[in-house]
Amino acid sequence: MRPPAFLQTALERDVHPVKVVTFKIDDRDVTAREDETILTVARQNGIFIPTLCHLEGLSERGACRLCLVEIKNSPRLAPACVTIPRQDMEVITNSERVQNYRKRILELILTERNHVCSVCVSNGRCDLQQLTVDLGITHVHYDYLYPKHEIDATHERFSIDHNRCVLCLRCVRVCDEIEGAHTWDIMSRGILSRVITDLNQPWGSSETCTGCGKCVHVCPTAALTEKGKSVAEMTKKRQFLPYLEMMRKEELR
Amino acid sequence: MMTIEELQDIGRLEKEKQEGFRHRIHVCVAAGCLSCQSGLVKDALEKEVSRRGLESWCQVKGVGCLGLCSAGPLVSIEPDGVLYKGVEVSDASDILESLGGSPISRLECSLEQPFFRKREKIVLENCGKIDPESVEDYISENGYEALYTALRLMTPNEVVDQVVRSGLRGRGGAGFPTGLKWTTVAKAGGSIKFVVCNADEGDPGAFMDRSVLESDPHRVLEGMAIAAVAVGASYGFIYLRAEYPLAVKRIRTAIARAERLGVIGHNIFNTTFSFDVKVRLGAGAFVCGEETALLASIEGRRGSPRPRPPYPAEHGLWGYPTLINNVETFANIAPIIRKGGDWFASIGVGKSKGTKVFALAGHVKNTGLIEVPMGTSLRVIIYEIGGGIQGDRRFKAVQSGGPSGGCLPERFLDMSMDYESLAQAGSIMGSGGLIIMDESSCMVDVARFFVEFCMTESCGKCAPCRIGTAQIYNTLKKITEGEGKPSDLELLDELCDLVKNTSLCGLGQTAPNPVLSTMKYFLNEYKAHTDDHTCPSCACRMNNHAEEQK
Ligand SMILES: Cc1cc2nc3c(=O)[nH]c(=O)nc-3n(C[C@H](O)[C@H](O)[C@H](O)COP(=O)(O)O)c2cc1C
Ligand code: SF4
Ligand code: SF4
Ligand code: SF4
Ligand code: FES
Numbered sequence: 001m002r003p004p005a006f007l008q009t010a011l012e013r014d015v016h017p018v019k020v021v022t023f024k025i026d027d028r029d030v031t032a033r034e035d036e037t038i039l040t041v042a043r044q045n046g047i048f049i050p051t052l053c054h055l056e057g058l059s060e061r062g063a064c065r066l067c068l069v070e071i072k073n074s075p076r077l078a079p080a081c082v083t084i085p086r087q088d089m090e091v092i093t094n095s096e097r098v099q100n101y102r103k104r105i106l107e108l109i110l111t112e113r114n115h116v117c118s119v120c121v122s123n124g125r126c127d128l129q130q131l132t133v134d135l136g137i138t139h140v141h142y143d144y145l146y147p148k149h150e151i152d153a154t155h156e157r158f159s160i161d162h163n164r165c166v167l168c169l170r171c172v173r174v175c176d177e178i179e180g181a182h183t184w185d186i187m188s189r190g191i192l193s194r195v196i197t198d199l200n201q202p203w204g205s206s207e208t209c210t211g212c213g214k215c216v217h218v219c220p221t222a223a224l225t226e227k228g229k230s231v232a233e234m235t236k237k238r239q240f241l242p243y244l245e246m247m248r249k250e251e252l253r
Numbered sequence: 254m255m256t257i258e259e260l261q262d263i264g265r266l267e268k269e270k271q272e273g274f275r276h277r278i279h280v281c282v283a284a285g286c287l288s289c290q291s292g293l294v295k296d297a298l299e300k301e302v303s304r305r306g307l308e309s310w311c312q313v314k315g316v317g318c319l320g321l322c323s324a325g326p327l328v329s330i331e332p333d334g335v336l337y338k339g340v341e342v343s344d345a346s347d348i349l350e351s352l353g354g355s356p357i358s359r360l361e362c363s364l365e366q367p368f369f370r371k372r373e374k375i376v377l378e379n380c381g382k383i384d385p386e387s388v389e390d391y392i393s394e395n396g397y398e399a400l401y402t403a404l405r406l407m408t409p410n411e412v413v414d415q416v417v418r419s420g421l422r423g424r425g426g427a428g429f430p431t432g433l434k435w436t437t438v439a440k441a442g443g444s445i446k447f448v449v450c451n452a453d454e455g456d457p458g459a460f461m462d463r464s465v466l467e468s469d470p471h472r473v474l475e476g477m478a479i480a481a482v483a484v485g486a487s488y489g490f491i492y493l494r495a496e497y498p499l500a501v502k503r504i505r506t507a508i509a510r511a512e513r514l515g516v517i518g519h520n521i522f523n524t525t526f527s528f529d530v531k532v533r534l535g536a537g538a539f540v541c542g543e544e545t546a547l548l549a550s551i552e553g554r555r556g557s558p559r560p561r562p563p564y565p566a567e568h569g570l571w572g573y574p575t576l577i578n579n580v581e582t583f584a585n586i587a588p589i590i591r592k593g594g595d596w597f598a599s600i601g602v603g604k605s606k607g608t609k610v611f612a613l614a615g616h617v618k619n620t621g622l623i624e625v626p627m628g629t630s631l632r633v634i635i636y637e638i639g640g641g642i643q644g645d646r647r648f649k650a651v652q653s654g655g656p657s658g659g660c661l662p663e664r665f666l667d668m669s670m671d672y673e674s675l676a677q678a679g680s681i682m683g684s685g686g687l688i689i690m691d692e693s694s695c696m697v698d699v700a701r702f703f704v705e706f707c708m709t710e711s712c713g714k715c716a717p718c719r720i721g722t723a724q725i726y727n728t729l730k731k732i733t734e735g736e737g738k739p740s741d742l743e744l745l746d747e748l749c750d751l752v753k754n755t756s757l758c759g760l761g762q763t764a765p766n767p768v769l770s771t772m773k774y775f776l777n778e779y780k781a782h783t784d785d786h787t788c789p790s791c792a793c794r795m796n797n798h799a800e801e802q803k
Pocket of ligand 3: 164165166167168169170171172195215218219220221223224
């Protein structure tokens with residue numbers, strides 16, 4: 001039973017919490033539910049914002065910073081993948097400033113490891129390569145760091161080539177959050193960071209890995225691949241993610 | 254169970270006991286002096302006292318930091334107010350001999366020098382005065398009175414209000430208004446809330462927080478408990494570096510003793526209010542001092558920052574509202590409640606109230622911990638308190654705010670040290686590190702050093718900081734090795750701007766500060782390196798190269 005009006009808080013009586021907000025992305029009026037990010041709404045409206053660490057169906061990290069957008073009257077740039085829009089917010093996704101920053105960040109990522117597309121199994125099918133096209137990167141004006149990294153091909157069906165890893169941690173998240181195996185993790189700090197399997201043991205000796213291949217298919221580059229593919233042959237299949245997400249939501253209902 | 258009368262009794266008895274001694278010898282047993290054997294000095298003094306059968310006349314007490322760490326071991330004689338420096342075990346008998354007579358001139362350290370006279374103590378008021386392991390001693394200096402007041406005589410809102418009025422700002426780095434933070438956590442809903450004390454102190458060379466914890470641990474506990482009353486929290490964590498074993502021991506002892514007295518723990522001062530405090534040890538990663546990384550680490554996860562909002566005030570430990578403040582911030586709370594927010598706000602300048610503790614280091618004569626009112630000029634700090642530059646060489650720059658602060662040149666000597674002025678000049682208050690550099694320092698090399706620190710301490714989560722700091726470091730390394738070219742300066746500028754504006758957490762966002770500030774104020778030094786391949790201060794390795802080639 002509802003208490004009498006004078007016993008109710010303002011919230012119960014006359015002010016109602018907002019569940020849907022309207023705001024602007026690049027001068028277009030758009031609507032968001034209270035739990036939707038700027039990125040989600042942009043995608044719904046066909047507005048392009050580049051992403052790398054984000055993958056629908058996995059938790060958000062806000063780490064690659066490629067999705068940075070400007071918010072009018074705010075000095076700080078905001079990562080679209082983890083920012084909840086507010087009523088009347090004005091988001092700008094395509095100013096010269098953010099476009100420039102995104103390009104530079106992507107260039108940095110290209111200098112970090114050894115990406116040689118012409119000999120790569122993912123050539124033509126790689127998220128990283130696609131991003132360079134989307135952002136219009138024609139050359140990299142920072143020095144390449146040329147680190148020495150190894151390949152772990154001890155797993156029966158898959159291999160990891162750290163030379164191609166962009167540390168997006170999609171593999172870590174899918175293995176933990178979707179497969180529930182938590183085989184992958186990250187080791188060391190800063191520029192020395194590296195993804196590892198089981199406490200830095202060879203993947204082939206892993207007792208937690210179920211061999212499901214989810215990590216391979218969410219990996220944006222040719223860091224994680226199926227064995228036996230040659231140049232430009234590695235296609236990633238990610239339909240399982242939205243499917244699993246939908247089925248699990250059903251189950252919760 | 255504890256009442257205010259009992260509390261006051263404890264304090265009075267302790268005072269009477271101490272005043273019963275004609276002479277009190279205070280030996281600094283904080284880490285600085287302990288490392289130069291003050292523990293042995295204390296033992297020797299105690300032995301000497303008992304050898305002479307003076308136990309009822311003369312007390313020997315271990316106390317916290319006396320400040321002038323570069324002159325340790327320090328010993329002070331009360332109530333005469335004599336300070337001895339560089340005391341050795343063999344001096345024990347002379348010291349006892351001189352009690353009541355004239356001080357030993359060869360050991361005497363004048364308290365009239367500006368290092369002591371120019372200080373104003375709030376945070377450090379008990380340092381060097383009380384025995385850090387004795388809760389009674391703390392209580393004899395009005396300890397836990399403020400907690401009683403907050404709990405029994407004020408409403409939580411009134412407590413928050415005093416902190417708001419005081420104008421206190423966070424001493425952990427960013428200078429966020431403490432009252433506003435408390436208001437936010439107090440407003441956050443739910444019955445489970447946490448109060449966390451950030452004692453990670455990762456800046457190389459900084460030891461303000463360590464000193465407070467080692468010298469006056471109850472002050473921090475009391476501040477946290479008052480915060481818990483104000484925001485409605487009943488659990489607390491102190492996140493402390495494992496590299497500070499003495500501080501860990503002292504704070505653990507303090508918690509145990511305070512719990513036994515009933516001033517921390519269950520049913521504090523006979524109320525229904527409980528505040529349970531635990532110590533968590535950090536493994537020493539600099540980034541774990543960042544609040545979201547720190548909380549992750551307490552939860553047992555990898556200590557890397559996450560995007561904010563949501564801020565910990567709303568979504569903190571295990572998702573519950575969490576108040577996180579720095580050691581020095583908490584150390585200011587009890588005096589604010591005792592003397593009122595307005596009293597605190599009357600000290601300092603502009604929007605920077607109260608005092609700040611600085612760790613003075615580098616090429617100055619007196620190094621150590623100083624507490625001065627906000628707004629004190631660098632000149633006073635360096636030339637009066639610090640006694641000037643070693644060897645009377647020329648001052649060149651001061652780096653404030655730790656590895657991600659800025660380097661300021663001579664023309665800022667008369668600037669007031671407050672949050673706004675520092676930010677305007679391109680530096681930060683940070684946690685209070687002050688490194689003074691003389692003319693022999695090469696500013697490019699200094700920038701390289703600090704960037705190297707940030708690069709190795711970057712957690713590696715976000716791309717701009719992880720890769721950008723490495724690129725900046727490589728470029729600076731090249732320049733200091735004489736391999737730089739003029740276009741490298743543009744590249745540096747651009748990289749710094751990128752890392753500063755796009756990184757996820759404060760580490761990346763501030764890592765370029767040393768480079769940006771040295772490029773702004775010492776551009777000619779950079780140019781000498783890149784255009785002429787020389788280092789004006791002859792500090793960089795390439796000068797050696799050049800000589801070798803000759
Ligand atoms: C990289 C990094 C390191 C930090 N280290 C510390 C630290 O060692 N101690 C500290 O109190 N705050 C540190 N901070 C600031 C904290 O994130 C946080 O702002 C502070 O604990 C809040 O307390 P305050 O409001 O009392 O200053 C650090 C921040 C960053 C970005
Ligand atoms: S194959 Fe499956 S279980 Fe094995 S590491 Fe990849 S995601 Fe985890
Ligand atoms: S292996 Fe692939 S998915 Fe995993 S972090 Fe590297 S790039 Fe990302
Ligand atoms: S800015 Fe640096 S320390 Fe902070 S999250 Fe990014 S990589 Fe980690
Ligand atoms: S997609 Fe938003 S930060 Fe990576």
